[in-house]
Every structure is written in structure tokens, then in C-alpha cells.
Amino acid sequence: MQEFMTTYKENVLDIENFLIETVFNLGDLQERENNDFKRVFKVFPSLELIYTCDEVTMLQISANIYKNKKSDTPIGRNREYLLSKLDFDDSLIATTKPYISSATGETCITVAKKENNKVYFLDFNLSALLQRLGLIEIHKSFNFVSKSFYFLTANIMMVLALFTIGYSVYEFAYELLFKEGLSIEAIFKPVIALTLGLAIFDLAKTVFAQEVVFKSYSKNSHEEYKVLTKFSITIIIALLIESLMVVFKIAIDDYSHMVHAFYLIGGVSVLIIALGLFIYFTKKKA
16 A cells, blocks of 8 residues: 555646546536436546535535445435545535545545535545556456465465474484484584574565565565565575584584685675675665
8 A cells, every 4th residue: 555655646636637627527416416426437437435415514415325336324424524635626626635435444535526505525446546547557367366376485485484493493302312412513503494494484474475465566676675685684694604513513523624614604705795785786776
């Protein structure tokens, strides 16, 4: 929803002008009141609700009229609070800022029109309106397939992360209970496995949050940078722990192989420098 609001703010004047001009061009709404405004709903696919209030008392005098149903429950409700959100122009038409509708539970924009001592309120679904104007793209079928794939992949990654953590606990318990004494390798290997398990789980959580729970309909490079940076840092920490373990192991067994530890530490250092440059340039770009 955040990206919907951002898109709305970037195009607020065009959106409001479109709504006002189109409602104005519809002519008298009272003439279209017959047949529950079905012709109006056809003109506006993003329109989700219409109701009417008395201009003086601001009491609702009509039912809530949706595309395929009506509700008489709101009749008689005082809608005076909406006047504070409206600034009528010369055409007696005004629009509100986006808000969450109590009738539908969706974020909407209301267009009000004064006509024949009545005020007609038309609620437009924000996401449907932005899609209708070509400001965002939502493909329902592809979106369902995409969400399903990400849901399955994220869950498998979480299960593998749990297996990795379980393996680290098993290795440590086995070394502790069935072997005499603890070696440096026996301590460091579970730590590395735990770090990798954490990295996998964190990546799965991010995928699940961004692509399943809060599906993004536009590319947000800054979010992608954050995910890549966070994952890279976790992997680098695991490699540093591995390098430290190699140094200790070589120091105990054979100093002649220390050059291999040097190569490993050098490789990790290059990764750290590359990540630092990546963070620097992405922040500078922002």
C-alpha cells in the first residue's frame, strides 16, 4: 500500500482532475439514479460504492449501492464529518484524500457532487483506480502464480535453515558426548552452520515478506540493495569464522600450510572491500 500512496502523491493533480472532469461529464447523477447507477459503475470500473446525503442535514438518505448489491443499514447516518475533507470547486464537485473506507475496508478516494439539494458520494478503490489509469500494473493470474512460487520457495528455504541449525546442534552434541575432549574445529563448525542457517532463514523471511505478504507491484531498488547487503554480510561473517578456524587448525597441525589460510583471508577481505564500495555507491546514488 505504501507504493500506492507514493504513486498517488506523484500524480495527485492528474488523478483529481480526471475524477472531477469525468464525474462532471456524466451530467445529472439524479437521472442515473434509476437502476442503481449501473451505467455509472460501467463507466468507472474502479468505482465501488455510491450513496446520497441531504445537503442541509448531511444525513444519508439512500442505501449504500455497490456494483452487485445494496445495503439499507447506513440510511440515516450523519456524514457531516466528510465535509471537513472536501473543498468544492465552481462545478460543485470535490475529492478527498485517500482513506480507509468503513464500508469496504479498502483504501479509497471519495468524489462528492452537490446536485438538487443532495450530495452524491462516489467511492473509488485506490489500487483499481491507479491500475485503470496505467500508473501501476497488476496481473491477477500471473500475480497468483508468482506468489505461489515465492511462498513455496520461501517455505522450503526455511525448512532447510532449520535442518542446518539442527545439524549444527547434532554435530556439537556428538562431539561433546561421544568423543574425548572438544577441538577447535568441533566448536567452530556448528557456529558456521548456525550462521549459514541464519542467513538462509533471513533471506527466506525477506522473500516471504516482500513477495507474498506485502506483494510489491513496482521495482524498489533500495529494498533489493538492503536484502543483498544484509545477506552478503551474513555470508562474510560465516567465511571469517571459517578463516579463523583454518588459521587455528593450521597453527596446531602444520605451519607450512598457513599460506592457504592467507589466501582465504585475502579472498574474504576482497569481498569486504567490494561490499563496502557497493554500499558507498548505492547510498551516493540515493
